Amino acid sequence: RAPRMDAAKAGALAPAPSHESTLPARAATLTFANQHSVRLDVLWDDVHRAQEVALLEALEPGNERVVNSFEGHRFVWRRSDTKEKLGGLTSRAGEQRVLLNEQPELKGEASACSDRTSTSRCLQMRQQGHCTAAPGWMAVNCAATCDMCEMKSSAVRCALDRFNRTTAIPEEEGSLDRLFQRIVAEYAPDGLIVHSRPPTGPWVVTLENFVSDAEIEGLLVHTRANLARSTDQGATDLATGVTQKVVSSRRTSSNAWCLGPCETEPRVRELVAKIERLTGISSQHYEQFQVLRYEVGEEYMRHHDYAPRNGVPEPAGPRLLTVFLYFSDVQGGETTFTDLSPPVSVSPKRGRALLWPSVLSHDLHQQDTRTHHRAQPVIAGAKYAANAWVHVFDFRTPNLWGCTGAFED
Numbered sequence: 001r002a003p004r005m006d007a008a009k010a011g012a013l014a015p016a017p018s019h020e021s022t023l024p025a026r027a028a029t030l031t032f033a034n035q036h037s038v039r040l041d042v043l044w045d046d047v048h049r050a051q052e053v054a055l056l057e058a059l060e061p062g063n064e065r066v067v068n069s070f071e072g073h074r075f076v077w078r079r080s081d082t083k084e085k086l087g088g089l090t091s092r093a094g095e096q097r098v099l100l101n102e103q104p105e106l107k108g109e110a111s112a113c114s115d116r117t118s119t120s121r122c123l124q125m126r127q128q129g130h131c132t133a134a135p136g137w138m139a140v141n142c143a144a145t146c147d148m149c150e151m152k153s154s155a156v157r158c159a160l161d162r163f164n165r166t167t168a169i170p171e172e173e174g175s176l177d178r179l180f181q182r183i184v185a186e187y188a189p190d191g192l193i194v195h196s197r198p199p200t201g202p203w204v205v206t207l208e209n210f211v212s213d214a215e216i217e218g219l220l221v222h223t224r225a226n227l228a229r230s231t232d233q234g235a236t237d238l239a240t241g242v243t244q245k246v247v248s249s250r251r252t253s254s255n256a257w258c259l260g261p262c263e264t265e266p267r268v269r270e271l272v273a274k275i276e277r278l279t280g281i282s283s284q285h286y287e288q289f290q291v292l293r294y295e296v297g298e299e300y301m302r303h304h305d306y307a308p309r310n311g312v313p314e315p316a317g318p319r320l321l322t323v324f325l326y327f328s329d330v331q332g333g334e335t336t337f338t339d340l341s342p343p344v345s346v347s348p349k350r351g352r353a354l355l356w357p358s359v360l361s362h363d364l365h366q367q368d369t370r371t372h373h374r375a376q377p378v379i380a381g382a383k384y385a386a387n388a389w390v391h392v393f394d395f396r397t398p399n400l401w402g403c404t405g406a407f408e409d
């Protein structure tokens, strides 16, 4: 199956480190009470200098001390004698009593819910609003700093009932057919070709001159430099849902996702709006464009775009449709639906769009196995193209939460 959205990069992420907080810091008053049987040091993890500063030294067992600080500061405590770290927390606004004790909850919290990324970086990101703007990445990497310990687990974070489950098209027999019939009627004057259709096969249609030169340029100008050898999803860490990337042997092309400035580029927005008009489905259901480049000899073996892993339901649901866009004229490089008889092949042609479903008309959750396809090796030229994948449910929100199956490191 095709690898999907790199959720880790989907949100407003990994900002250049900045020492300026964009939010006014609110005061926090912390009372540290040593309930251990040994002396403790309390340290402040200083964001600006990326170092730990001793705050309370040799706090005696049974004693407590008040520290005036600010919201979002990270404190850790350790044994004064051995310097062994025993716990840590991020301050909240207002007054807070911090019991430095040996209760398992605290130990658990300190270890299971520490930041995966450096706390200094997490604090900067928190101050820039990323705990809310990119909650999935932050819950996994900055759980302690964002106070999102329970969301670190993908089972909790990605529970289906947390997300909007409105389907892109009505969940009733025939709604997929109606969608294609409308497209056929509307675009027939513009050179639409029906390559396959029910009842003998799945819908496979092409549209000529669907993408304009300006739209192609807008998309490529922001992605060309990021094109990298395509990867597949490797092992997933069940605790966090973080998926590894492995170089794909089935897919020798390069690809890049249209994120950040690419997404907000006016010509790209125009193209998204055009696909919304074509499908009648809101872009809330779309993955960001995946731009592809195939050099001579490069190809993509037979696969299916459907997506859900091992039949596990995902908040975004399966891919309902693929809108595949060709940006160059090349020799070879056809998209071939291998399982249709006879197989259907579509040649790359600049501006052409190819559209097909990954699910069945009578059940939007079931894979239509007839739409397996492959990309033939390019014979001459460079093939540029893009996938716009449309999901059955909202894709954007679960993607921000790192719940779209490709939450990568």
Ligand SMILES: O=C(O)CCC(=O)C(=O)O
Residues within 6 Å of the ligand: 002, 292, 300, 305, 324, 333, 334, 335, 336, 373, 374, 375, 376, 385, 387
């Ligand atoms: O390049 C093509 O023609 C098809 C690519 C494809 O199937 C995919 O990226 O999932």
Ligand SMILES: [Fe+2]
Residues within 6 Å of the ligand: 002, 303, 304, 305, 373
């Ligand atoms: Fe595909």
